[in-house]
Amino acid sequence: MWRKATASGFGALNHLCRRHYSSSAVINSMLLRSLKEHYLEVSKMTPPPKVNPPEPFTVVKGALDANGPVLRRSYGDEQITVSVMRLANIIPGGGAAAAADDDADDINQLFLHVDVSKPGQKESLLFLCGLYPDALGIHSVSIRPRPHDSDSAELPSAYTGPLFEDLDEGMRDAFHSYIEERGVGDNLFPFLQAWLYVKDHRNLMRWFKSVGSFVKENKSV
Template sequence: MARLIRPIRRTVVASSKTLIQQQPSLCIQKPILNPHIQSRTCMSEMRRSAFEGNVLRLLRQEIQFELERSPPKQPATKFGSFVVEERPGEQWIRLRKKFGEKEEIKIEVTMFDGSIPAPKSGGGVDTGEDVELHITFIVNISKGDGGDVLEFMCSAWPDSIDIQKLFMHGRDQTVAQPYTGPEFKELDDELQNSLYEFLERRGINDELAVFLHEYVTNKDKTEFIRWMGSVKSFIEKK
């Protein structure tokens, strides 16, 4: 949210005096018990009102700018045979589907949680501001019989997925320190390829990575606008 906070810090301090001068008297006429105390109270109320008014103005401007520049889209409710569960106000989304007669697949997806420098078109690495954003997602596959769960921890890059870790655990994990297996990249290459194919058969592939990046980009904007609206509503309360 730095793009919001920085303009507020620059503008509020510079314009507070001007806004105070423009404010009508906010002091309720009361019997003057101590003129000095009443004067200080009046100035304090005017400064607070000017500051809050400036913050509200900047919030409204930023919300309007975001809505006019590229308004958020209605989030997708499906991807292939997956049902997409939007979770407003959270940094997660969930996808679900059934595969075959018994398998139940659940995917928990973060919003953007990392980045790397984007490669240059002619080779090498771009040292500018272009980056490739990273999304973590966790795939849980169960057989619907209350038994073990096969879990993949994966990365979604803009056009590809990477498996980072593979776990086996029970639905109700009770072991204090279960053995979680080796790092995925330590497995035999042929086994790694077979596990990628295992996921691809279930619709967990590079196309999913593309979809997730589009979805999370839209959600990031939606949540930013929602957050600014919540801040604005709070400050507006009397």
């Protein structure tokens, strides 16, 4: 009697397992098909025309696959590096009033980190800026430890300087002239916009491929 009941119980369990496996396989198949379709669709997107950075800026090697600086140049004995991301990634949403312009804002509003360093100095001057097709606006100016001179877990001083908008007009204009003389202005926009498109496209393709590989591996297990 016990042997019969046990066999019956295992039979029901095996049936449930088969149903679960069958359902999981269908879901995996649907997901893989969707990932492949989107991968192929994205792969056919036409990239923007190739744009070179304004001289004497050069592209940092490996920047497309990293989160660090994109452009670099020398200015006298100074080293100028520029990092970029979309402003929408810093301030998501933007409120209902801006909803209608979200698509345009995503590609026409960039956020820059401009780092100015000098040899022998442990600190560098950091500008956080908004970059647009026809303008560059400074959000803040601060002094921070140079990345390679400080421990990755070490935080800069709590005081990063006054609000840029609180500075008098003459000083704000002087800071704008300071970075413009070092080649940082709206002239960088065409290259950085195209560069971000290529980076976003590459990351999206990699994401579809990586998720698909994971689901396939999970399916086989």
